[in-house]
Amino acid sequence: MNDTGYNNRIFAEGVHGVLRVNWTLRCETPLAIRNGLFISYEEPKIIKGRGLRLKFKWKAPDETDYEVAALHFGYEIENAALQPFHFVPASSVRGALRSWTINHLVHPNFRKDMTPPEHEDDPEEKKQKAYLRKIKAALSDPRSGYRLVTSLFGLAFETREVAKDLAHAGRLRIETEKFAHAHAKPIAINGILADGEVGPHNANRQMTVRNPLDRMTHASKEGGLHHFLEFCAGENFTAQLSILNPQSSDIGLISLWVREINDGMLRIGALSNLGRGRVAVTDQSYGLWQRPGAPKLNGFEHFVTAKNNSDDVLAGLWQNYKLPVAALSKFEAYLQEHV
């Protein structure tokens, strides 16, 4: 325990329970997950023609190519060969959930200036101190909503002497699986499928263009043309959330996340201003594993005992319970203790 009253030793008593959440998410709008890389395409010059016979190159553009912001991808070994595949990184889901939680449940006084200064050394020292004061103030107030965020997502510091008092890993782990579109098409551009090297083929993708118009001439703004790849609406992916030593308020928060995701208020990825990143939770399940003698969870009566024949590593060791989806919202009331 430190001088804020916030206990950063959240696993001091060990792990006594795990909440496992499985979501299947469907893209209701296109989804743009950038990876900072650019690929390219070449377009032959055709008089009075445009957008024809585009040829993709899965590599950075050279002088005559058009630059296209790439979509997140990784590699795996398949049939003794390195194969690229698209996936939504867990950090994107985590970042979206964390941002939404801060922007809604944390008191407005503690929403700004809560990111660590970039450097430890002078002249950042003042900023480090100011940052630390702000974090301590937020943690000292049990109704700031900040404890809820740090407990789930963790708390990191640049300076080590502070870290020992406050820093800790969060209780929430997120994993995602790659898109599993068995018959994905090459990149779609205006209804035409692109030719050339189109990269991974485990998700439907499209190339989108932004071309802002100059306000005084209505001509294309010079330097304003941008191309980017995005996953098409209709693509599905899965995410697994695991929360160690779950609290009732955690389940209430998950209930809010699901509602807000389905309403389109909580989005994943970039370009929400252009309506990107609206997904829907199309399938969901909630399982609780508890060791014998685990502290009682408020609202536990909403869980039902599950058969212990799961292939989960905890099967046979801990007791397994299921939470019906309909009961999820009953836990929202437990969030009141944080706000």
Next chain:
Amino acid sequence: MHNPNPFDFVPFADRPFLKTPEEYDALGDHLSGYLEIRLKALTPVHIVGYQEPGEREGASFMYRQDGRPCIPAASIRGCLRAFLEALTSGWVSQATPEYPKLYRKRHVGFSTFESFNSRGRKQVRVSPPAVNPFFKPEARSDKKIDVASYLMGMVVEPQSGTQAKHEALARKAKIWIEDVFFDKENFLDRVNWVPDIKHATEDSFMGGAKPSASNWWYLQPSEIWQRSVKGHLIAEFIGDKFWGRKFYYHQNHQSCIDFYKNKWKYSSSRPLYPIRMECLAKDASTEMFRIYFDKVPYPLACLLVLILFPGKNIRHKLGYGKSYGYGSIEFSLESARLRYDDVESRIPTSLLDFTAESQKWPSYAWDLKKLNELKLDESLIDWQALSQLAKTLGWQEHDKLLFTYPPFDKKYFMQPVEFDDLKENAPDEVIVKNRTTFTSTPARQIAVRLFDIKKPIHFRQYQETAQGWNIIAQRQP
């Protein structure tokens, strides 16, 4: 009598309207949720996907996403933001920064927000900024931003001489707009067309705007230079400040196209080459699409709805071929699901049916008393700009008017003005010599007196003497 030009300008106010984000936040309770909207095409709408040349005509295919015809969110957003920026005296969020001098193409270079040193063989000129630099989006030390940036987000450069981190320069949008789809029943397959010319180069009939400081078409009068061309001394009308923000008039697309087909002169070396377009058909509606609010103060949520539904007389325009009558649209509000985000309780409630209340807001346009009921600060609106928007985007009697570009012909753009003619027609109090500087009144007088020699010298003179200007001038919001 000539037809009016298809576009016009909304003049800039003296200063942009700016507040800090905190001041905007404090304007009222915050609304989150979404509106479900349909878009109706009042004239055919085309968004360019890809274009394919043919022997006698070209084809322009509708923009598609994953195979489905679509009006992209970015087009809707651009249309609404341009209107919002003009209405609220906002920054100019999108502008080509520089128009350099180009050999045989642009005699005088200029820059949008900065002075520009334009150096030719004979003439050197420091062109002033074509737009008051106050209208350039900047991360200011006082943190003030315009309404459009508060609502629609921004990424800007730091104020000159200051250092600012990325987070200070980027602002997330509070308004999210989704793509708009329509089905095949509402699809018109290459019935409509826009004129182009058949030519062996990339030249087009009316290509993208190429604003020149060597006339008073895009830029307001500043000077007249004397220029020697093939032994003739001709007058070059130098402009310096943009007339304003550009918007296109509504008109009947068929009448306009008929004009270009039957009354426009084409040479045998550059014959008419129609570009046939796939369109969202006239009178057809799209599927519903969503516009989201993320904690938008109530008065600004009302303002956004007013921008979507800008009164009974104003309609928006978007997409390709605006100058030929295409792209006139209106929105309808099908439903609204919103909630107030309570700062104190913080835990957001479910979205509620807000349809009935939000459907009332459009009827408030642009009644000052009613706007006050919405707690919409009247100083937020540039009423002069609204008046000009109503003239240009006015829907009243749009089908009685025909808007066409001035032809490249004698007495029009092709016509040089001899320097001697200029001297003869100058007002008595003005001594005309090379690089004579003009204020707006004598400049207009010169354009009036030279009108029989060349009509499109002065943009305002050309517009206000055009057929049907009396209809335009009487339009009100």
